[in-house]
Amino acid sequence: xxxxxxxxxxxxxxxxxxxxxxxxxxxxxxxxxxxxxxxxxxxxxxxxxxxxxxxxxxxxxxxxxxxxxxxxxxxxxxxxxxxxxxxxxxxxxxxxxxxxxxxxxxxxxxxxxxxxxxxxxxxxxxxxxxxxxxxxxxxxxxxxxxxxxxxxxxxxxxxxx
Numbered sequence: 001x002x003x004x005x006x007x008x009x010x011x012x013x014x015x016x017x018x019x020x021x022x023x024x025x026x027x028x029x030x031x032x033x034x035x036x037x038x039x040x041x042x043x044x045x046x047x048x049x050x051x052x053x054x055x056x057x058x059x060x061x062x063x064x065x066x067x068x069x070x071x072x073x074x075x076x077x078x079x080x081x082x083x084x085x086x087x088x089x090x091x092x093x094x095x096x097x098x099x100x101x102x103x104x105x106x107x108x109x110x111x112x113x114x115x116x117x118x119x120x121x122x123x124x125x126x127x128x129x130x131x132x133x134x135x136x137x138x139x140x141x142x143x144x145x146x147x148x149x150x151x152x153x154x155x156x157x158x159x160x161x
Contacts, residue, residue, distance in 0.1 A: 031114040036107045037081030042074035046104050054087060054099035083107055
């Protein structure tokens, strides 16, 4: 059976997405941020905490689609580094939630600025209209993938997604 143009383009896009994902660790090393005292993967927990507010480690694991034991270890790094703090859960005093500290918010800001600078550098030679078109198309693509994932019964539903 002959491959259609749409199938060929989907395959080409899939290859480019894999290429992009492979570049991630190298690009991460180019962010030029100071050592915050926690692994990069732990630092990435600060963003959902900043956007969604304090939450239990189990809820954070669900949001990140990760194992709760991994998130617990990363959360401990954030607390030790002073980037997050544990606070009592108002709904259940026996449980605790993780919340971002002022230092954690500053780390988020620096990571955000470094990421934007790296992307700006990569797009430096692009005409503004292509950057705009690419951004719109990438947003549309991500929205389509999110809708597909939400409809897949094999993918666990996430609250606050």
